[in-house]
Amino acid sequence: MDIEQILDKIYPLSESSKQILKSHITELKFPKNYVIIQQDKIEKDFYFIKNGIARTYIQYDGDETTFSFGKEGETIISFNSYIADDEGYESVELLEDCTLYKLNTKDLRKLYIENIEIANWGIRFAEDLLLRAESRLLARHFGNAADRYELLLKNYPLLLQRVQLGYIASYLGITQVSLSRIRACTK
Numbered sequence: 001m002d003i004e005q006i007l008d009k010i011y012p013l014s015e016s017s018k019q020i021l022k023s024h025i026t027e028l029k030f031p032k033n034y035v036i037i038q039q040d041k042i043e044k045d046f047y048f049i050k051n052g053i054a055r056t057y058i059q060y061d062g063d064e065t066t067f068s069f070g071k072e073g074e075t076i077i078s079f080n081s082y083i084a085d086d087e088g089y090e091s092v093e094l095l096e097d098c099t100l101y102k103l104n105t106k107d108l109r110k111l112y113i114e115n116i117e118i119a120n121w122g123i124r125f126a127e128d129l130l131l132r133a134e135s136r137l138l139a140r141h142f143g144n145a146a147d148r149y150e151l152l153l154k155n156y157p158l159l160l161q162r163v164q165l166g167y168i169a170s171y172l173g174i175t176q177v178s179l180s181r182i183r184a185c186t187k
Helices: 003-010 016-022 078-085 103-114 115-144 147-154 167-172 177-186
Strands: 026-032 035-037 043-050 052-061 061-071 091-094 098-104
Touching: 003 016, 003 043, 003 115, 016 115, 026 147, 035 177, 061 167, 078 115, 098 103, 115 147, 115 177, 147 167, 147 177, 167 177
Parallel strands: none
Antiparallel strands: 026 098, 035 091, 043 098, 052 061, 052 091
């Protein structure tokens, strides 16, 4: 997905504002297994996924828990760094070779002050991130594992071909054995 499609999906901008925003965005390539955001560090940039897939996870007491996936057109971001300019609680690992678009948070904040249209885009960007986080939280707390699995497949239909089952089980909050049982029942 190219950067114009990603930007327009968030909130439509005039061509002049879009060009200003694009002038601050850099395209980069990273290999599979690269950790693009590290837990307990302040992240000064965030990324849009041109192609590839990533997972967001937390390490605690030697265990990793996956709590989201990102695919083409979606964002890789440390919420705490973006909003509070503080250390993030999450790490983000690329699960495939990825091409990403990088945007510096400080540059974006400056653009918010200089350009009302980009500021409005930023409001919509933050609202979208909040809605996705809330949706994941609600699914995690109110659905059973089979419901969460079905929702995951609805939102990410090719996920099973692209991601290790252990990461999917972690995301669902179940063991791989339980995931195998759910998969067998849904075929």
